[in-house]
Amino acid sequence: MSERRHEIAFTVNGRRVEAVVPARMTLADLLRDRLRLTGTHVACGQGLCGSCNVLLGGRSARSCLTLAVQADGQEVTTIEGLGGDDGPSEVQAAFVRHRALQCGFCTPGFVVLAEELLAEVDAGLRPAPEQVRDRLAASVCRCTGYAPIVAAVQELVDERVARGTR
């Protein structure tokens, strides 16, 4: 028996997308294989490493565990939607400044986590340094070590907090 297919429509990086997808297709496969948004990386495919993080309705989500049908009606942001022709995003620039990447495979997942956290800081969250580290512990990096990643995000958190309290 063939797998059921569903019509879905959602926004990805500001662009409306319509697709017919198998019930069990993951959001990662839809983004990478159909929409060619290959900046979303898949490593473990089991929800463990965070390489596949995207923003789904403003919250980070493991796209390897998220079904494509769950994106229906939602707003999805991938690494391709952060930064662009005008240059890197604030988070991406901080990662470069702090040399917070080596091979870069994990970087899109960490950038998504940072964007989620900074949006919460803009909304009034004041995370302690241990909380910043805890949030970033949701992703795994196999080569750069975590100190520069934490330093890059902490710098941005401190800047946003200072801006918000001026």
Ligand code: FES
């Ligand atoms: S590929 Fe999704 S969490 Fe590892």
Ligand code: FES
């Ligand atoms: S920079 Fe290589 S896995 Fe993180």
